Amino acid sequence: MKKKNVAALILAGTMCVSLAACGGNAGSSGNAQSGDSGSQGGGSSSGASLTMAIWDNAQLPGLKEIVGDFTSETGIAVDLQVVPWDQYWTLLEAGAQGGTLPDVFWMHSNYSQKFMSNDILLDLTDRIAQSEVIDLANYYEDITELYQYDGKTYAIPKDYDTIALWYNKTLFDEAGLSYPDETWTWETLAENAQKLTNSEKGQYGFVSPAVFNQDGYYNYIYTMGGRVLSEDKTKSEWDSPETINAMNWWYDNLVTTCMPTQEVMAENTPDVLLGSGRVAMILQGSWMVAAMKGNEYIDQNCDVAVLPKSNDGVRKTIYNGLGWSSCANTEHPEEAWKLLEYLGSEAAQKKQAELGVTMSAYQGTSDTWVKCAPEFNLKAYLDMTEDMVIRPYTKNTKAWEDYSQSTMVKAYTGEMTMEEVCRDIAAFMNEEIADE
DSSP states (O other): OOOOOHHHHHHHHHTSOOSSOOOOOTTSTTOOOOOOEEEEOOOOTTOOEEEEEESOGGGHHHHHHHHHHHHHHHOOEEEEEEOOHHHHHHHHHHHHHHTOOOSEEEEOHHHHHHHHHTTOBOOOHHHHHHOSSOOGGGBOHHHHHHTEETTEEOOEEOBOBOEEEEEEHHHHHHHTOOOOOTTOBHHHHHHHHHHTOBGGGTBBSOBOOTTOIIIIIHHHHHHTTOOSBOTTSSSBOTTSHHHHHHHHHHIIIIIHHHSOOHHHHHHSOHHHHHHTTOBSEEEEEGGGHHHHTTOHHHHHHEEEEOOOBOTTSOOOEEEBOOEEEEBTTOSOHHHHHHHHHHHTSHHHHHHHHHTTSOOBSBTTOOGGGGGGSTTSOTHHHHHGGGSEEEOOOOTTHHHHHHHHHHHHHHHHTTSSOHHHHHHHHHHHHHHHHHHO
């Protein structure tokens, strides 16, 4: 098989029907970022040259440096390219059907079960067992399990993420209000958000679009004792009393009182609204820090706090993590494994954190990440690790999550009541889970 380069595969991918529509949004842990490509020179004694695909342009500079270290150490050339989120999954799905994929690429929990169960990814189990570098006990167990199927492992954990509260200090100062801190409850957030809302001026206290789940209402649902998915992953919990009560509160106290219209939120992501001074507070994942720290307005006017807690002191965050994978039919499995092993090493994971790429999956290596943007209180993200819930997933995550996001829009616009939407999502999820 002749290996095509990633750029060519993008064009091929756009000509194929995708197996599943895009599940990303600007605030999911699969955040879409357009970008360019970067190549590392050199070559291995075998003449192998690896292709690597990622989707986040903000992570490119740091990863280029890490991959450059790998090339210098091994002589294996790596062509690192950024493919925007939508095109990325079209690329991988088209490649899976046509037999051509990048040698190394990011894997996401929305797709991992489907890719693993269809033998698309390289089985790393034996290589990990023989490695002196990779010990899966060094990574967060939930992240490792995202990329395991039928007793085998198909990815090396890359990172993990948590959610925190970003706020506009200037808007708080102008309103004479105290900044968010660890004492805040969700009621405190709602009260302050309503005070900071002036729709006539186009200013809003809080923004969280209907399609934002991990970095939106999921955190509130789980904090309030609800669930999206049963613990054994056999049924939806969207229709549980706790979840419905949580989402009714979310709608009554946030959506209808201090957020812009769904149309505005569909056209402007929360980070854009924050960066233009139009919103006082947003929820945001740690994966967005690399992109947000370059925004001059956010640098000068904004900061970060932990998420609010429930009245009884519960403070939860939904977390997730990417994995480094290789395709099962790569022409260069040994070289690809060397790269995966290097990327998962303690040294590379430490450097990922130090460079501010993102928090690293290797436990104990992310403390230096908070220094990558000293203008912000990034420690809030690390503080959120005290009570984390892995992002809900099953084999058909993509299908039911797409449906839940599009259906939630109907609640935000008033087309359906929140309870109707919750029950509708639960029914659809249960059908999808039964089909698994």
